[in-house]
Amino acid sequence: MALFCSFTSGSKGNSGIYIQGGKRILIDAGTNAKYICACLAELGLRPADLTHIVITHAHNDHVSALPVLLKRTDARLVCTGTTWDLLPARKGDPILFEAGDSLVLDDLPVQTAPTPHDCLGSCCYAFGSGEESLAYCTDLGTVTADIFELMRRCRNLFIESNHDVDMLRTGPYPYPLKQRVLSDRGHLSNETCAGIVSRLALGGVRRVILGHLSEVNNQPALALGQSRKALQALGADGDVLLGAAAARQMQPPVVL
């Protein structure tokens, strides 16, 4: 049995936890240490109980809590060597790798893949195997063959559904930022995400949590609607549990 819980997801901060066996793995450390500690406390945990802190990339919304959080835990940092060099705080004996490597955290298999994103060293992760497996893929402009394969092997998927393309195009972002988000090194749109989710539904994925929704250029109903429509078109909407993570709102823990 494994457990996953999203603490917060979006452009202002990202953090969640994957618990399996004795491993208590914080995935990204955005927002601030106070908020993350409060979420951990909801689960009956203290920062000192964390065994690993896995980082996808060094953008502020994924690492801003590290300087304070690392004072309260001896959890091992897990990230690419490039990300390590970019972190705002470092501590202890990290587990460093190159994006695409396979790792073992204690006895937990972890697969990684490089993500096309405008931050050096970015990657995504797949934790565990079988029913407990979880792919965690956000902050990617496009889904490469390697990322698709990493997702395909997992029963559970946390995937970016960042923006509605029309809302982004007509919204308040300055033009260069719109171009950045839309580029293949930016963020996944609802439409692209829905296409990937429907392709994966033909395989073994059974639970999908949409994440990193833009608060300016998206609405949960739009993101969920697009993926649900794509699943319905396949007749697969009854086979896949679909949900969305929110910003600054701890989700009910999901048992995998």
Ligand SMILES: [Zn+2]
């Ligand atoms: Zn981000």
Ligand SMILES: [Zn+2]
């Ligand atoms: Zn990012």
